[in-house]
Amino acid sequence: MHDGSVLRFTRLPDDYDVADRQKAFxxxxxxxxxxxxxxxxxxxxxxxxxxxxxxxxxxxxxVPYERLCPGALQLQQLxxxxx
Amino acid sequence: xxSIAKPPVAHPSLTRNELGLTIRDYEGSMSTLCAGCGHDSIxxxxxxxxxxxxxxxxxxxxxxxxxxSSKTPSYFASGAHGFNSAHGRMAPIATGANAANRELTxxxxxxxxxxxSIGLGHLCHAMRRNVRMLYIIENNGVYGLTKGQFSASSDxxxxxxxxxxxxxxxxxxxxxxxxxxxxxxxxxxxxDKEQLVPILKAGLAHRGFxxxxxxxxxxDIQLSRRLNQELSSHSAASVARDGxxxxxxxx
Numbered sequence: 001m002h003d004g005s006v007l008r009f010t011r012l013p014d015d016y017d018v019a020d021r022q023k024a025f026x027x028x029x030x031x032x033x034x035x036x037x038x039x040x041x042x043x044x045x046x047x048x049x050x051x052x053x054x055x056x057x058x059x060x061x062x063v064p065y066e067r068l069c070p071g072a073l074q075l076q077q078l079x080x081x082x083x
Numbered sequence: 084x085x086s087i088a089k090p091p092v093a094h095p096s097l098t099r100n101e102l103g104l105t106i107r108d109y110e111g112s113m114s115t116l117c118a119g120c121g122h123d124s125i126x127x128x129x130x131x132x133x134x135x136x137x138x139x140x141x142x143x144x145x146x147x148x149x150x151x152s153s154k155t156p157s158y159f160a161s162g163a164h165g166f167n168s169a170h171g172r173m174a175p176i177a178t179g180a181n182a183a184n185r186e187l188t189x190x191x192x193x194x195x196x197x198x199x200s201i202g203l204g205h206l207c208h209a210m211r212r213n214v215r216m217l218y219i220i221e222n223n224g225v226y227g228l229t230k231g232q233f234s235a236s237s238d239x240x241x242x243x244x245x246x247x248x249x250x251x252x253x254x255x256x257x258x259x260x261x262x263x264x265x266x267x268x269x270x271x272x273x274x275d276k277e278q279l280v281p282i283l284k285a286g287l288a289h290r291g292f293x294x295x296x297x298x299x300x301x302x303d304i305q306l307s308r309r310l311n312q313e314l315s316s317h318s319a320a321s322v323a324r325d326g327x328x329x330x331x332x333x334x
Contacts, residue, residue, distance in 0.1 A: 001300060005241060009272050009298075024261055024268070035298055037278060039269040039285055040257060046266045048215045048291045049178070050185050059184035 012038030019043065087113035101137040109134045111158040121273030121299030122155050122221050128276050129190070129219075130159045132283040144180055144187040148173040148202060151228045152194035152221035152299075171202025174209040174218070181214050188287060189216035196226045199235035199254045206256075210265040210292050217286040217293045220256050221273075223301040231301075260294040267293035273300075 001007065010031060016038065017023055024040040049055075056063050089110060097105040109130045114123050133143065140162030147153035149170035156165050164187065168176045177191050198206050198220050209218065224241065226232040233241075236256070237249045260268040267289040271279040279297065286293035 001241075005238070007298070007300065009275070011278060021261060025258075028258065035270070035272070037270050037272050037275065037298075039267070039282060041261060041265075041268045042285070042289065043266045044290045046213055046264075046291060048213045049181065050215070052213070053182075055182065055185070057185075059186045061184065 008034045010034040010036050012036060012040070087115070089113055100134055102139060104134065104137075104140075106130060106134045108162070109140060109160050111156070111161040114155075114158045116151060116154065117227075120151070120301075121223065121297075122152055123158070124273040124276060125219070125221055125279070125297050125299060126155050126158045128271075128273075128279040128283055131276070131280050132287060133160060135280070136284055136287060138188055138287070142187055143190060144177075144184075145190045145192065146173050146177045146180070147192045148194075148197040149228075150194040150197050150226070151223075152192055152219075153197060155221070156190075156192050171197050171200070171205060173197065174202060174205035174214075177216055177218075178209055178212065178214050181216060185215070189214075190287075191216055191218045193218065193220050195220060195222045195224060195234045195236040195256075199256060203235075203254070207259075207263055210260060210263050210294065213266055213291045215289075215291055217283065217289075217295065219283075219286075220294070220296045221299045222256065222296050223299045224253075225301050227301050256294065256296045260296075265294050266291040269293070269295045271295060271297045273297055 012027075016027070018039050018041055021041050021043075027040070028036060060068060089112065093105050093107040097107065099105055114120075114126065116122055133140075140160050141164075143160050143163035144166070145156040145160060145163050146166045146168060147156050148168055153167065153173070156167070166176055166180070173191050173193055177189055180187075181189055193202065206218070209216075222236055224234055224237045226234050231244050233243065233249045233251070235254045237251075238253055239249060239251065241249050243249075257268055257270050267286060269282045269286060271282045273279070282295060286295050
């Protein structure tokens with residue numbers, strides 16, 4: 001580096017388990033003076049934003065206007081539910 | 084400086100992907116970063132990953148904040164949608180865009196200044212919400228665009244070009260991501276394209292928030308300035324011949 005310091009890169013081994021978050025922490029702790037590279041953790045079991053919010057399966061621009069903005073009557077009925 | 088378009092000429096022998104596109108179809112305008120900057124290598128890796136995945140360029144949305152890193156979306160996928168947001172605000176803009184249109188492939192490009200200082204809160208909440216996007220931190224440990232102030236990822240004791248030592252502990256985005264429950268956490272090096280391209284492809288394919296911290300050491304600003312001066316006073320060919328390494332260090 002410009003100040004004489006050195007960066008040491010280490011690739012993750014082939015048998016590294018990407019599915020274990022705690023092992024990722026442990027691996028980094030075991031290699032404190034190295035820059036560990038590779039996929040450290042991956043988990044697709046957690047719902048993404050749209051699954052959590054139960055939003056439409058398509059872009060909003062493709063949702064018919066009547067569904068996207070159902071009108072004053074629907075809004076009034078919704079508000080009545082909260083009274 | 085305005086962007087400079089590359090000539091739209093592709094060699095006929097270039098390989099085509101499933102869409103019939105060459106890698107040139109995934110390039111953007113000419114980079115205006117310092118010669119030899121690691122960010123340009125990251126741009127090349129992103130370009131390669133998108134081409135290999137046969138992602139339709141018009142189905143990509145690339146977003147960024149402010150900084151050297153945040154200039155780089157101009158340098159790939161010129162046929163994509165793009166949004167250059169305010170400093171540190173890329174994550175909420177990407178969240179909003181994703182909420183409105185889930186059908187695009189979202190790529191956020193940020194830097195350590197953008198993501199780990201002013202935009203840190205936004206980064207945390209994008210991870211927490213598990214917004215489906217590839218979030219790349221082009222991490223050079225310095226505010227390069229404003230000439231070398233320490234950033235939140237500068238190591239303790241690292242020295243500025245004036246010799247002052249950094250006194251504060253760094254924020255490690257990888258440990259941050261693991262701590263906050265990010266569903267995809269990776270780290271790469273701008274100089275290791277062989278490993279970086281598969282990491283980026285995995286991040287693009289991930290169903291959720293993919294955080295990729297790419298270490299991209301800043302090329303010495305004074306050296307870059309000297310090389311740029313040499314380039315302006317000599318032809319590019321003479322610079323290549325004199326062994327300064329300018330051409331070989333390019334993207």
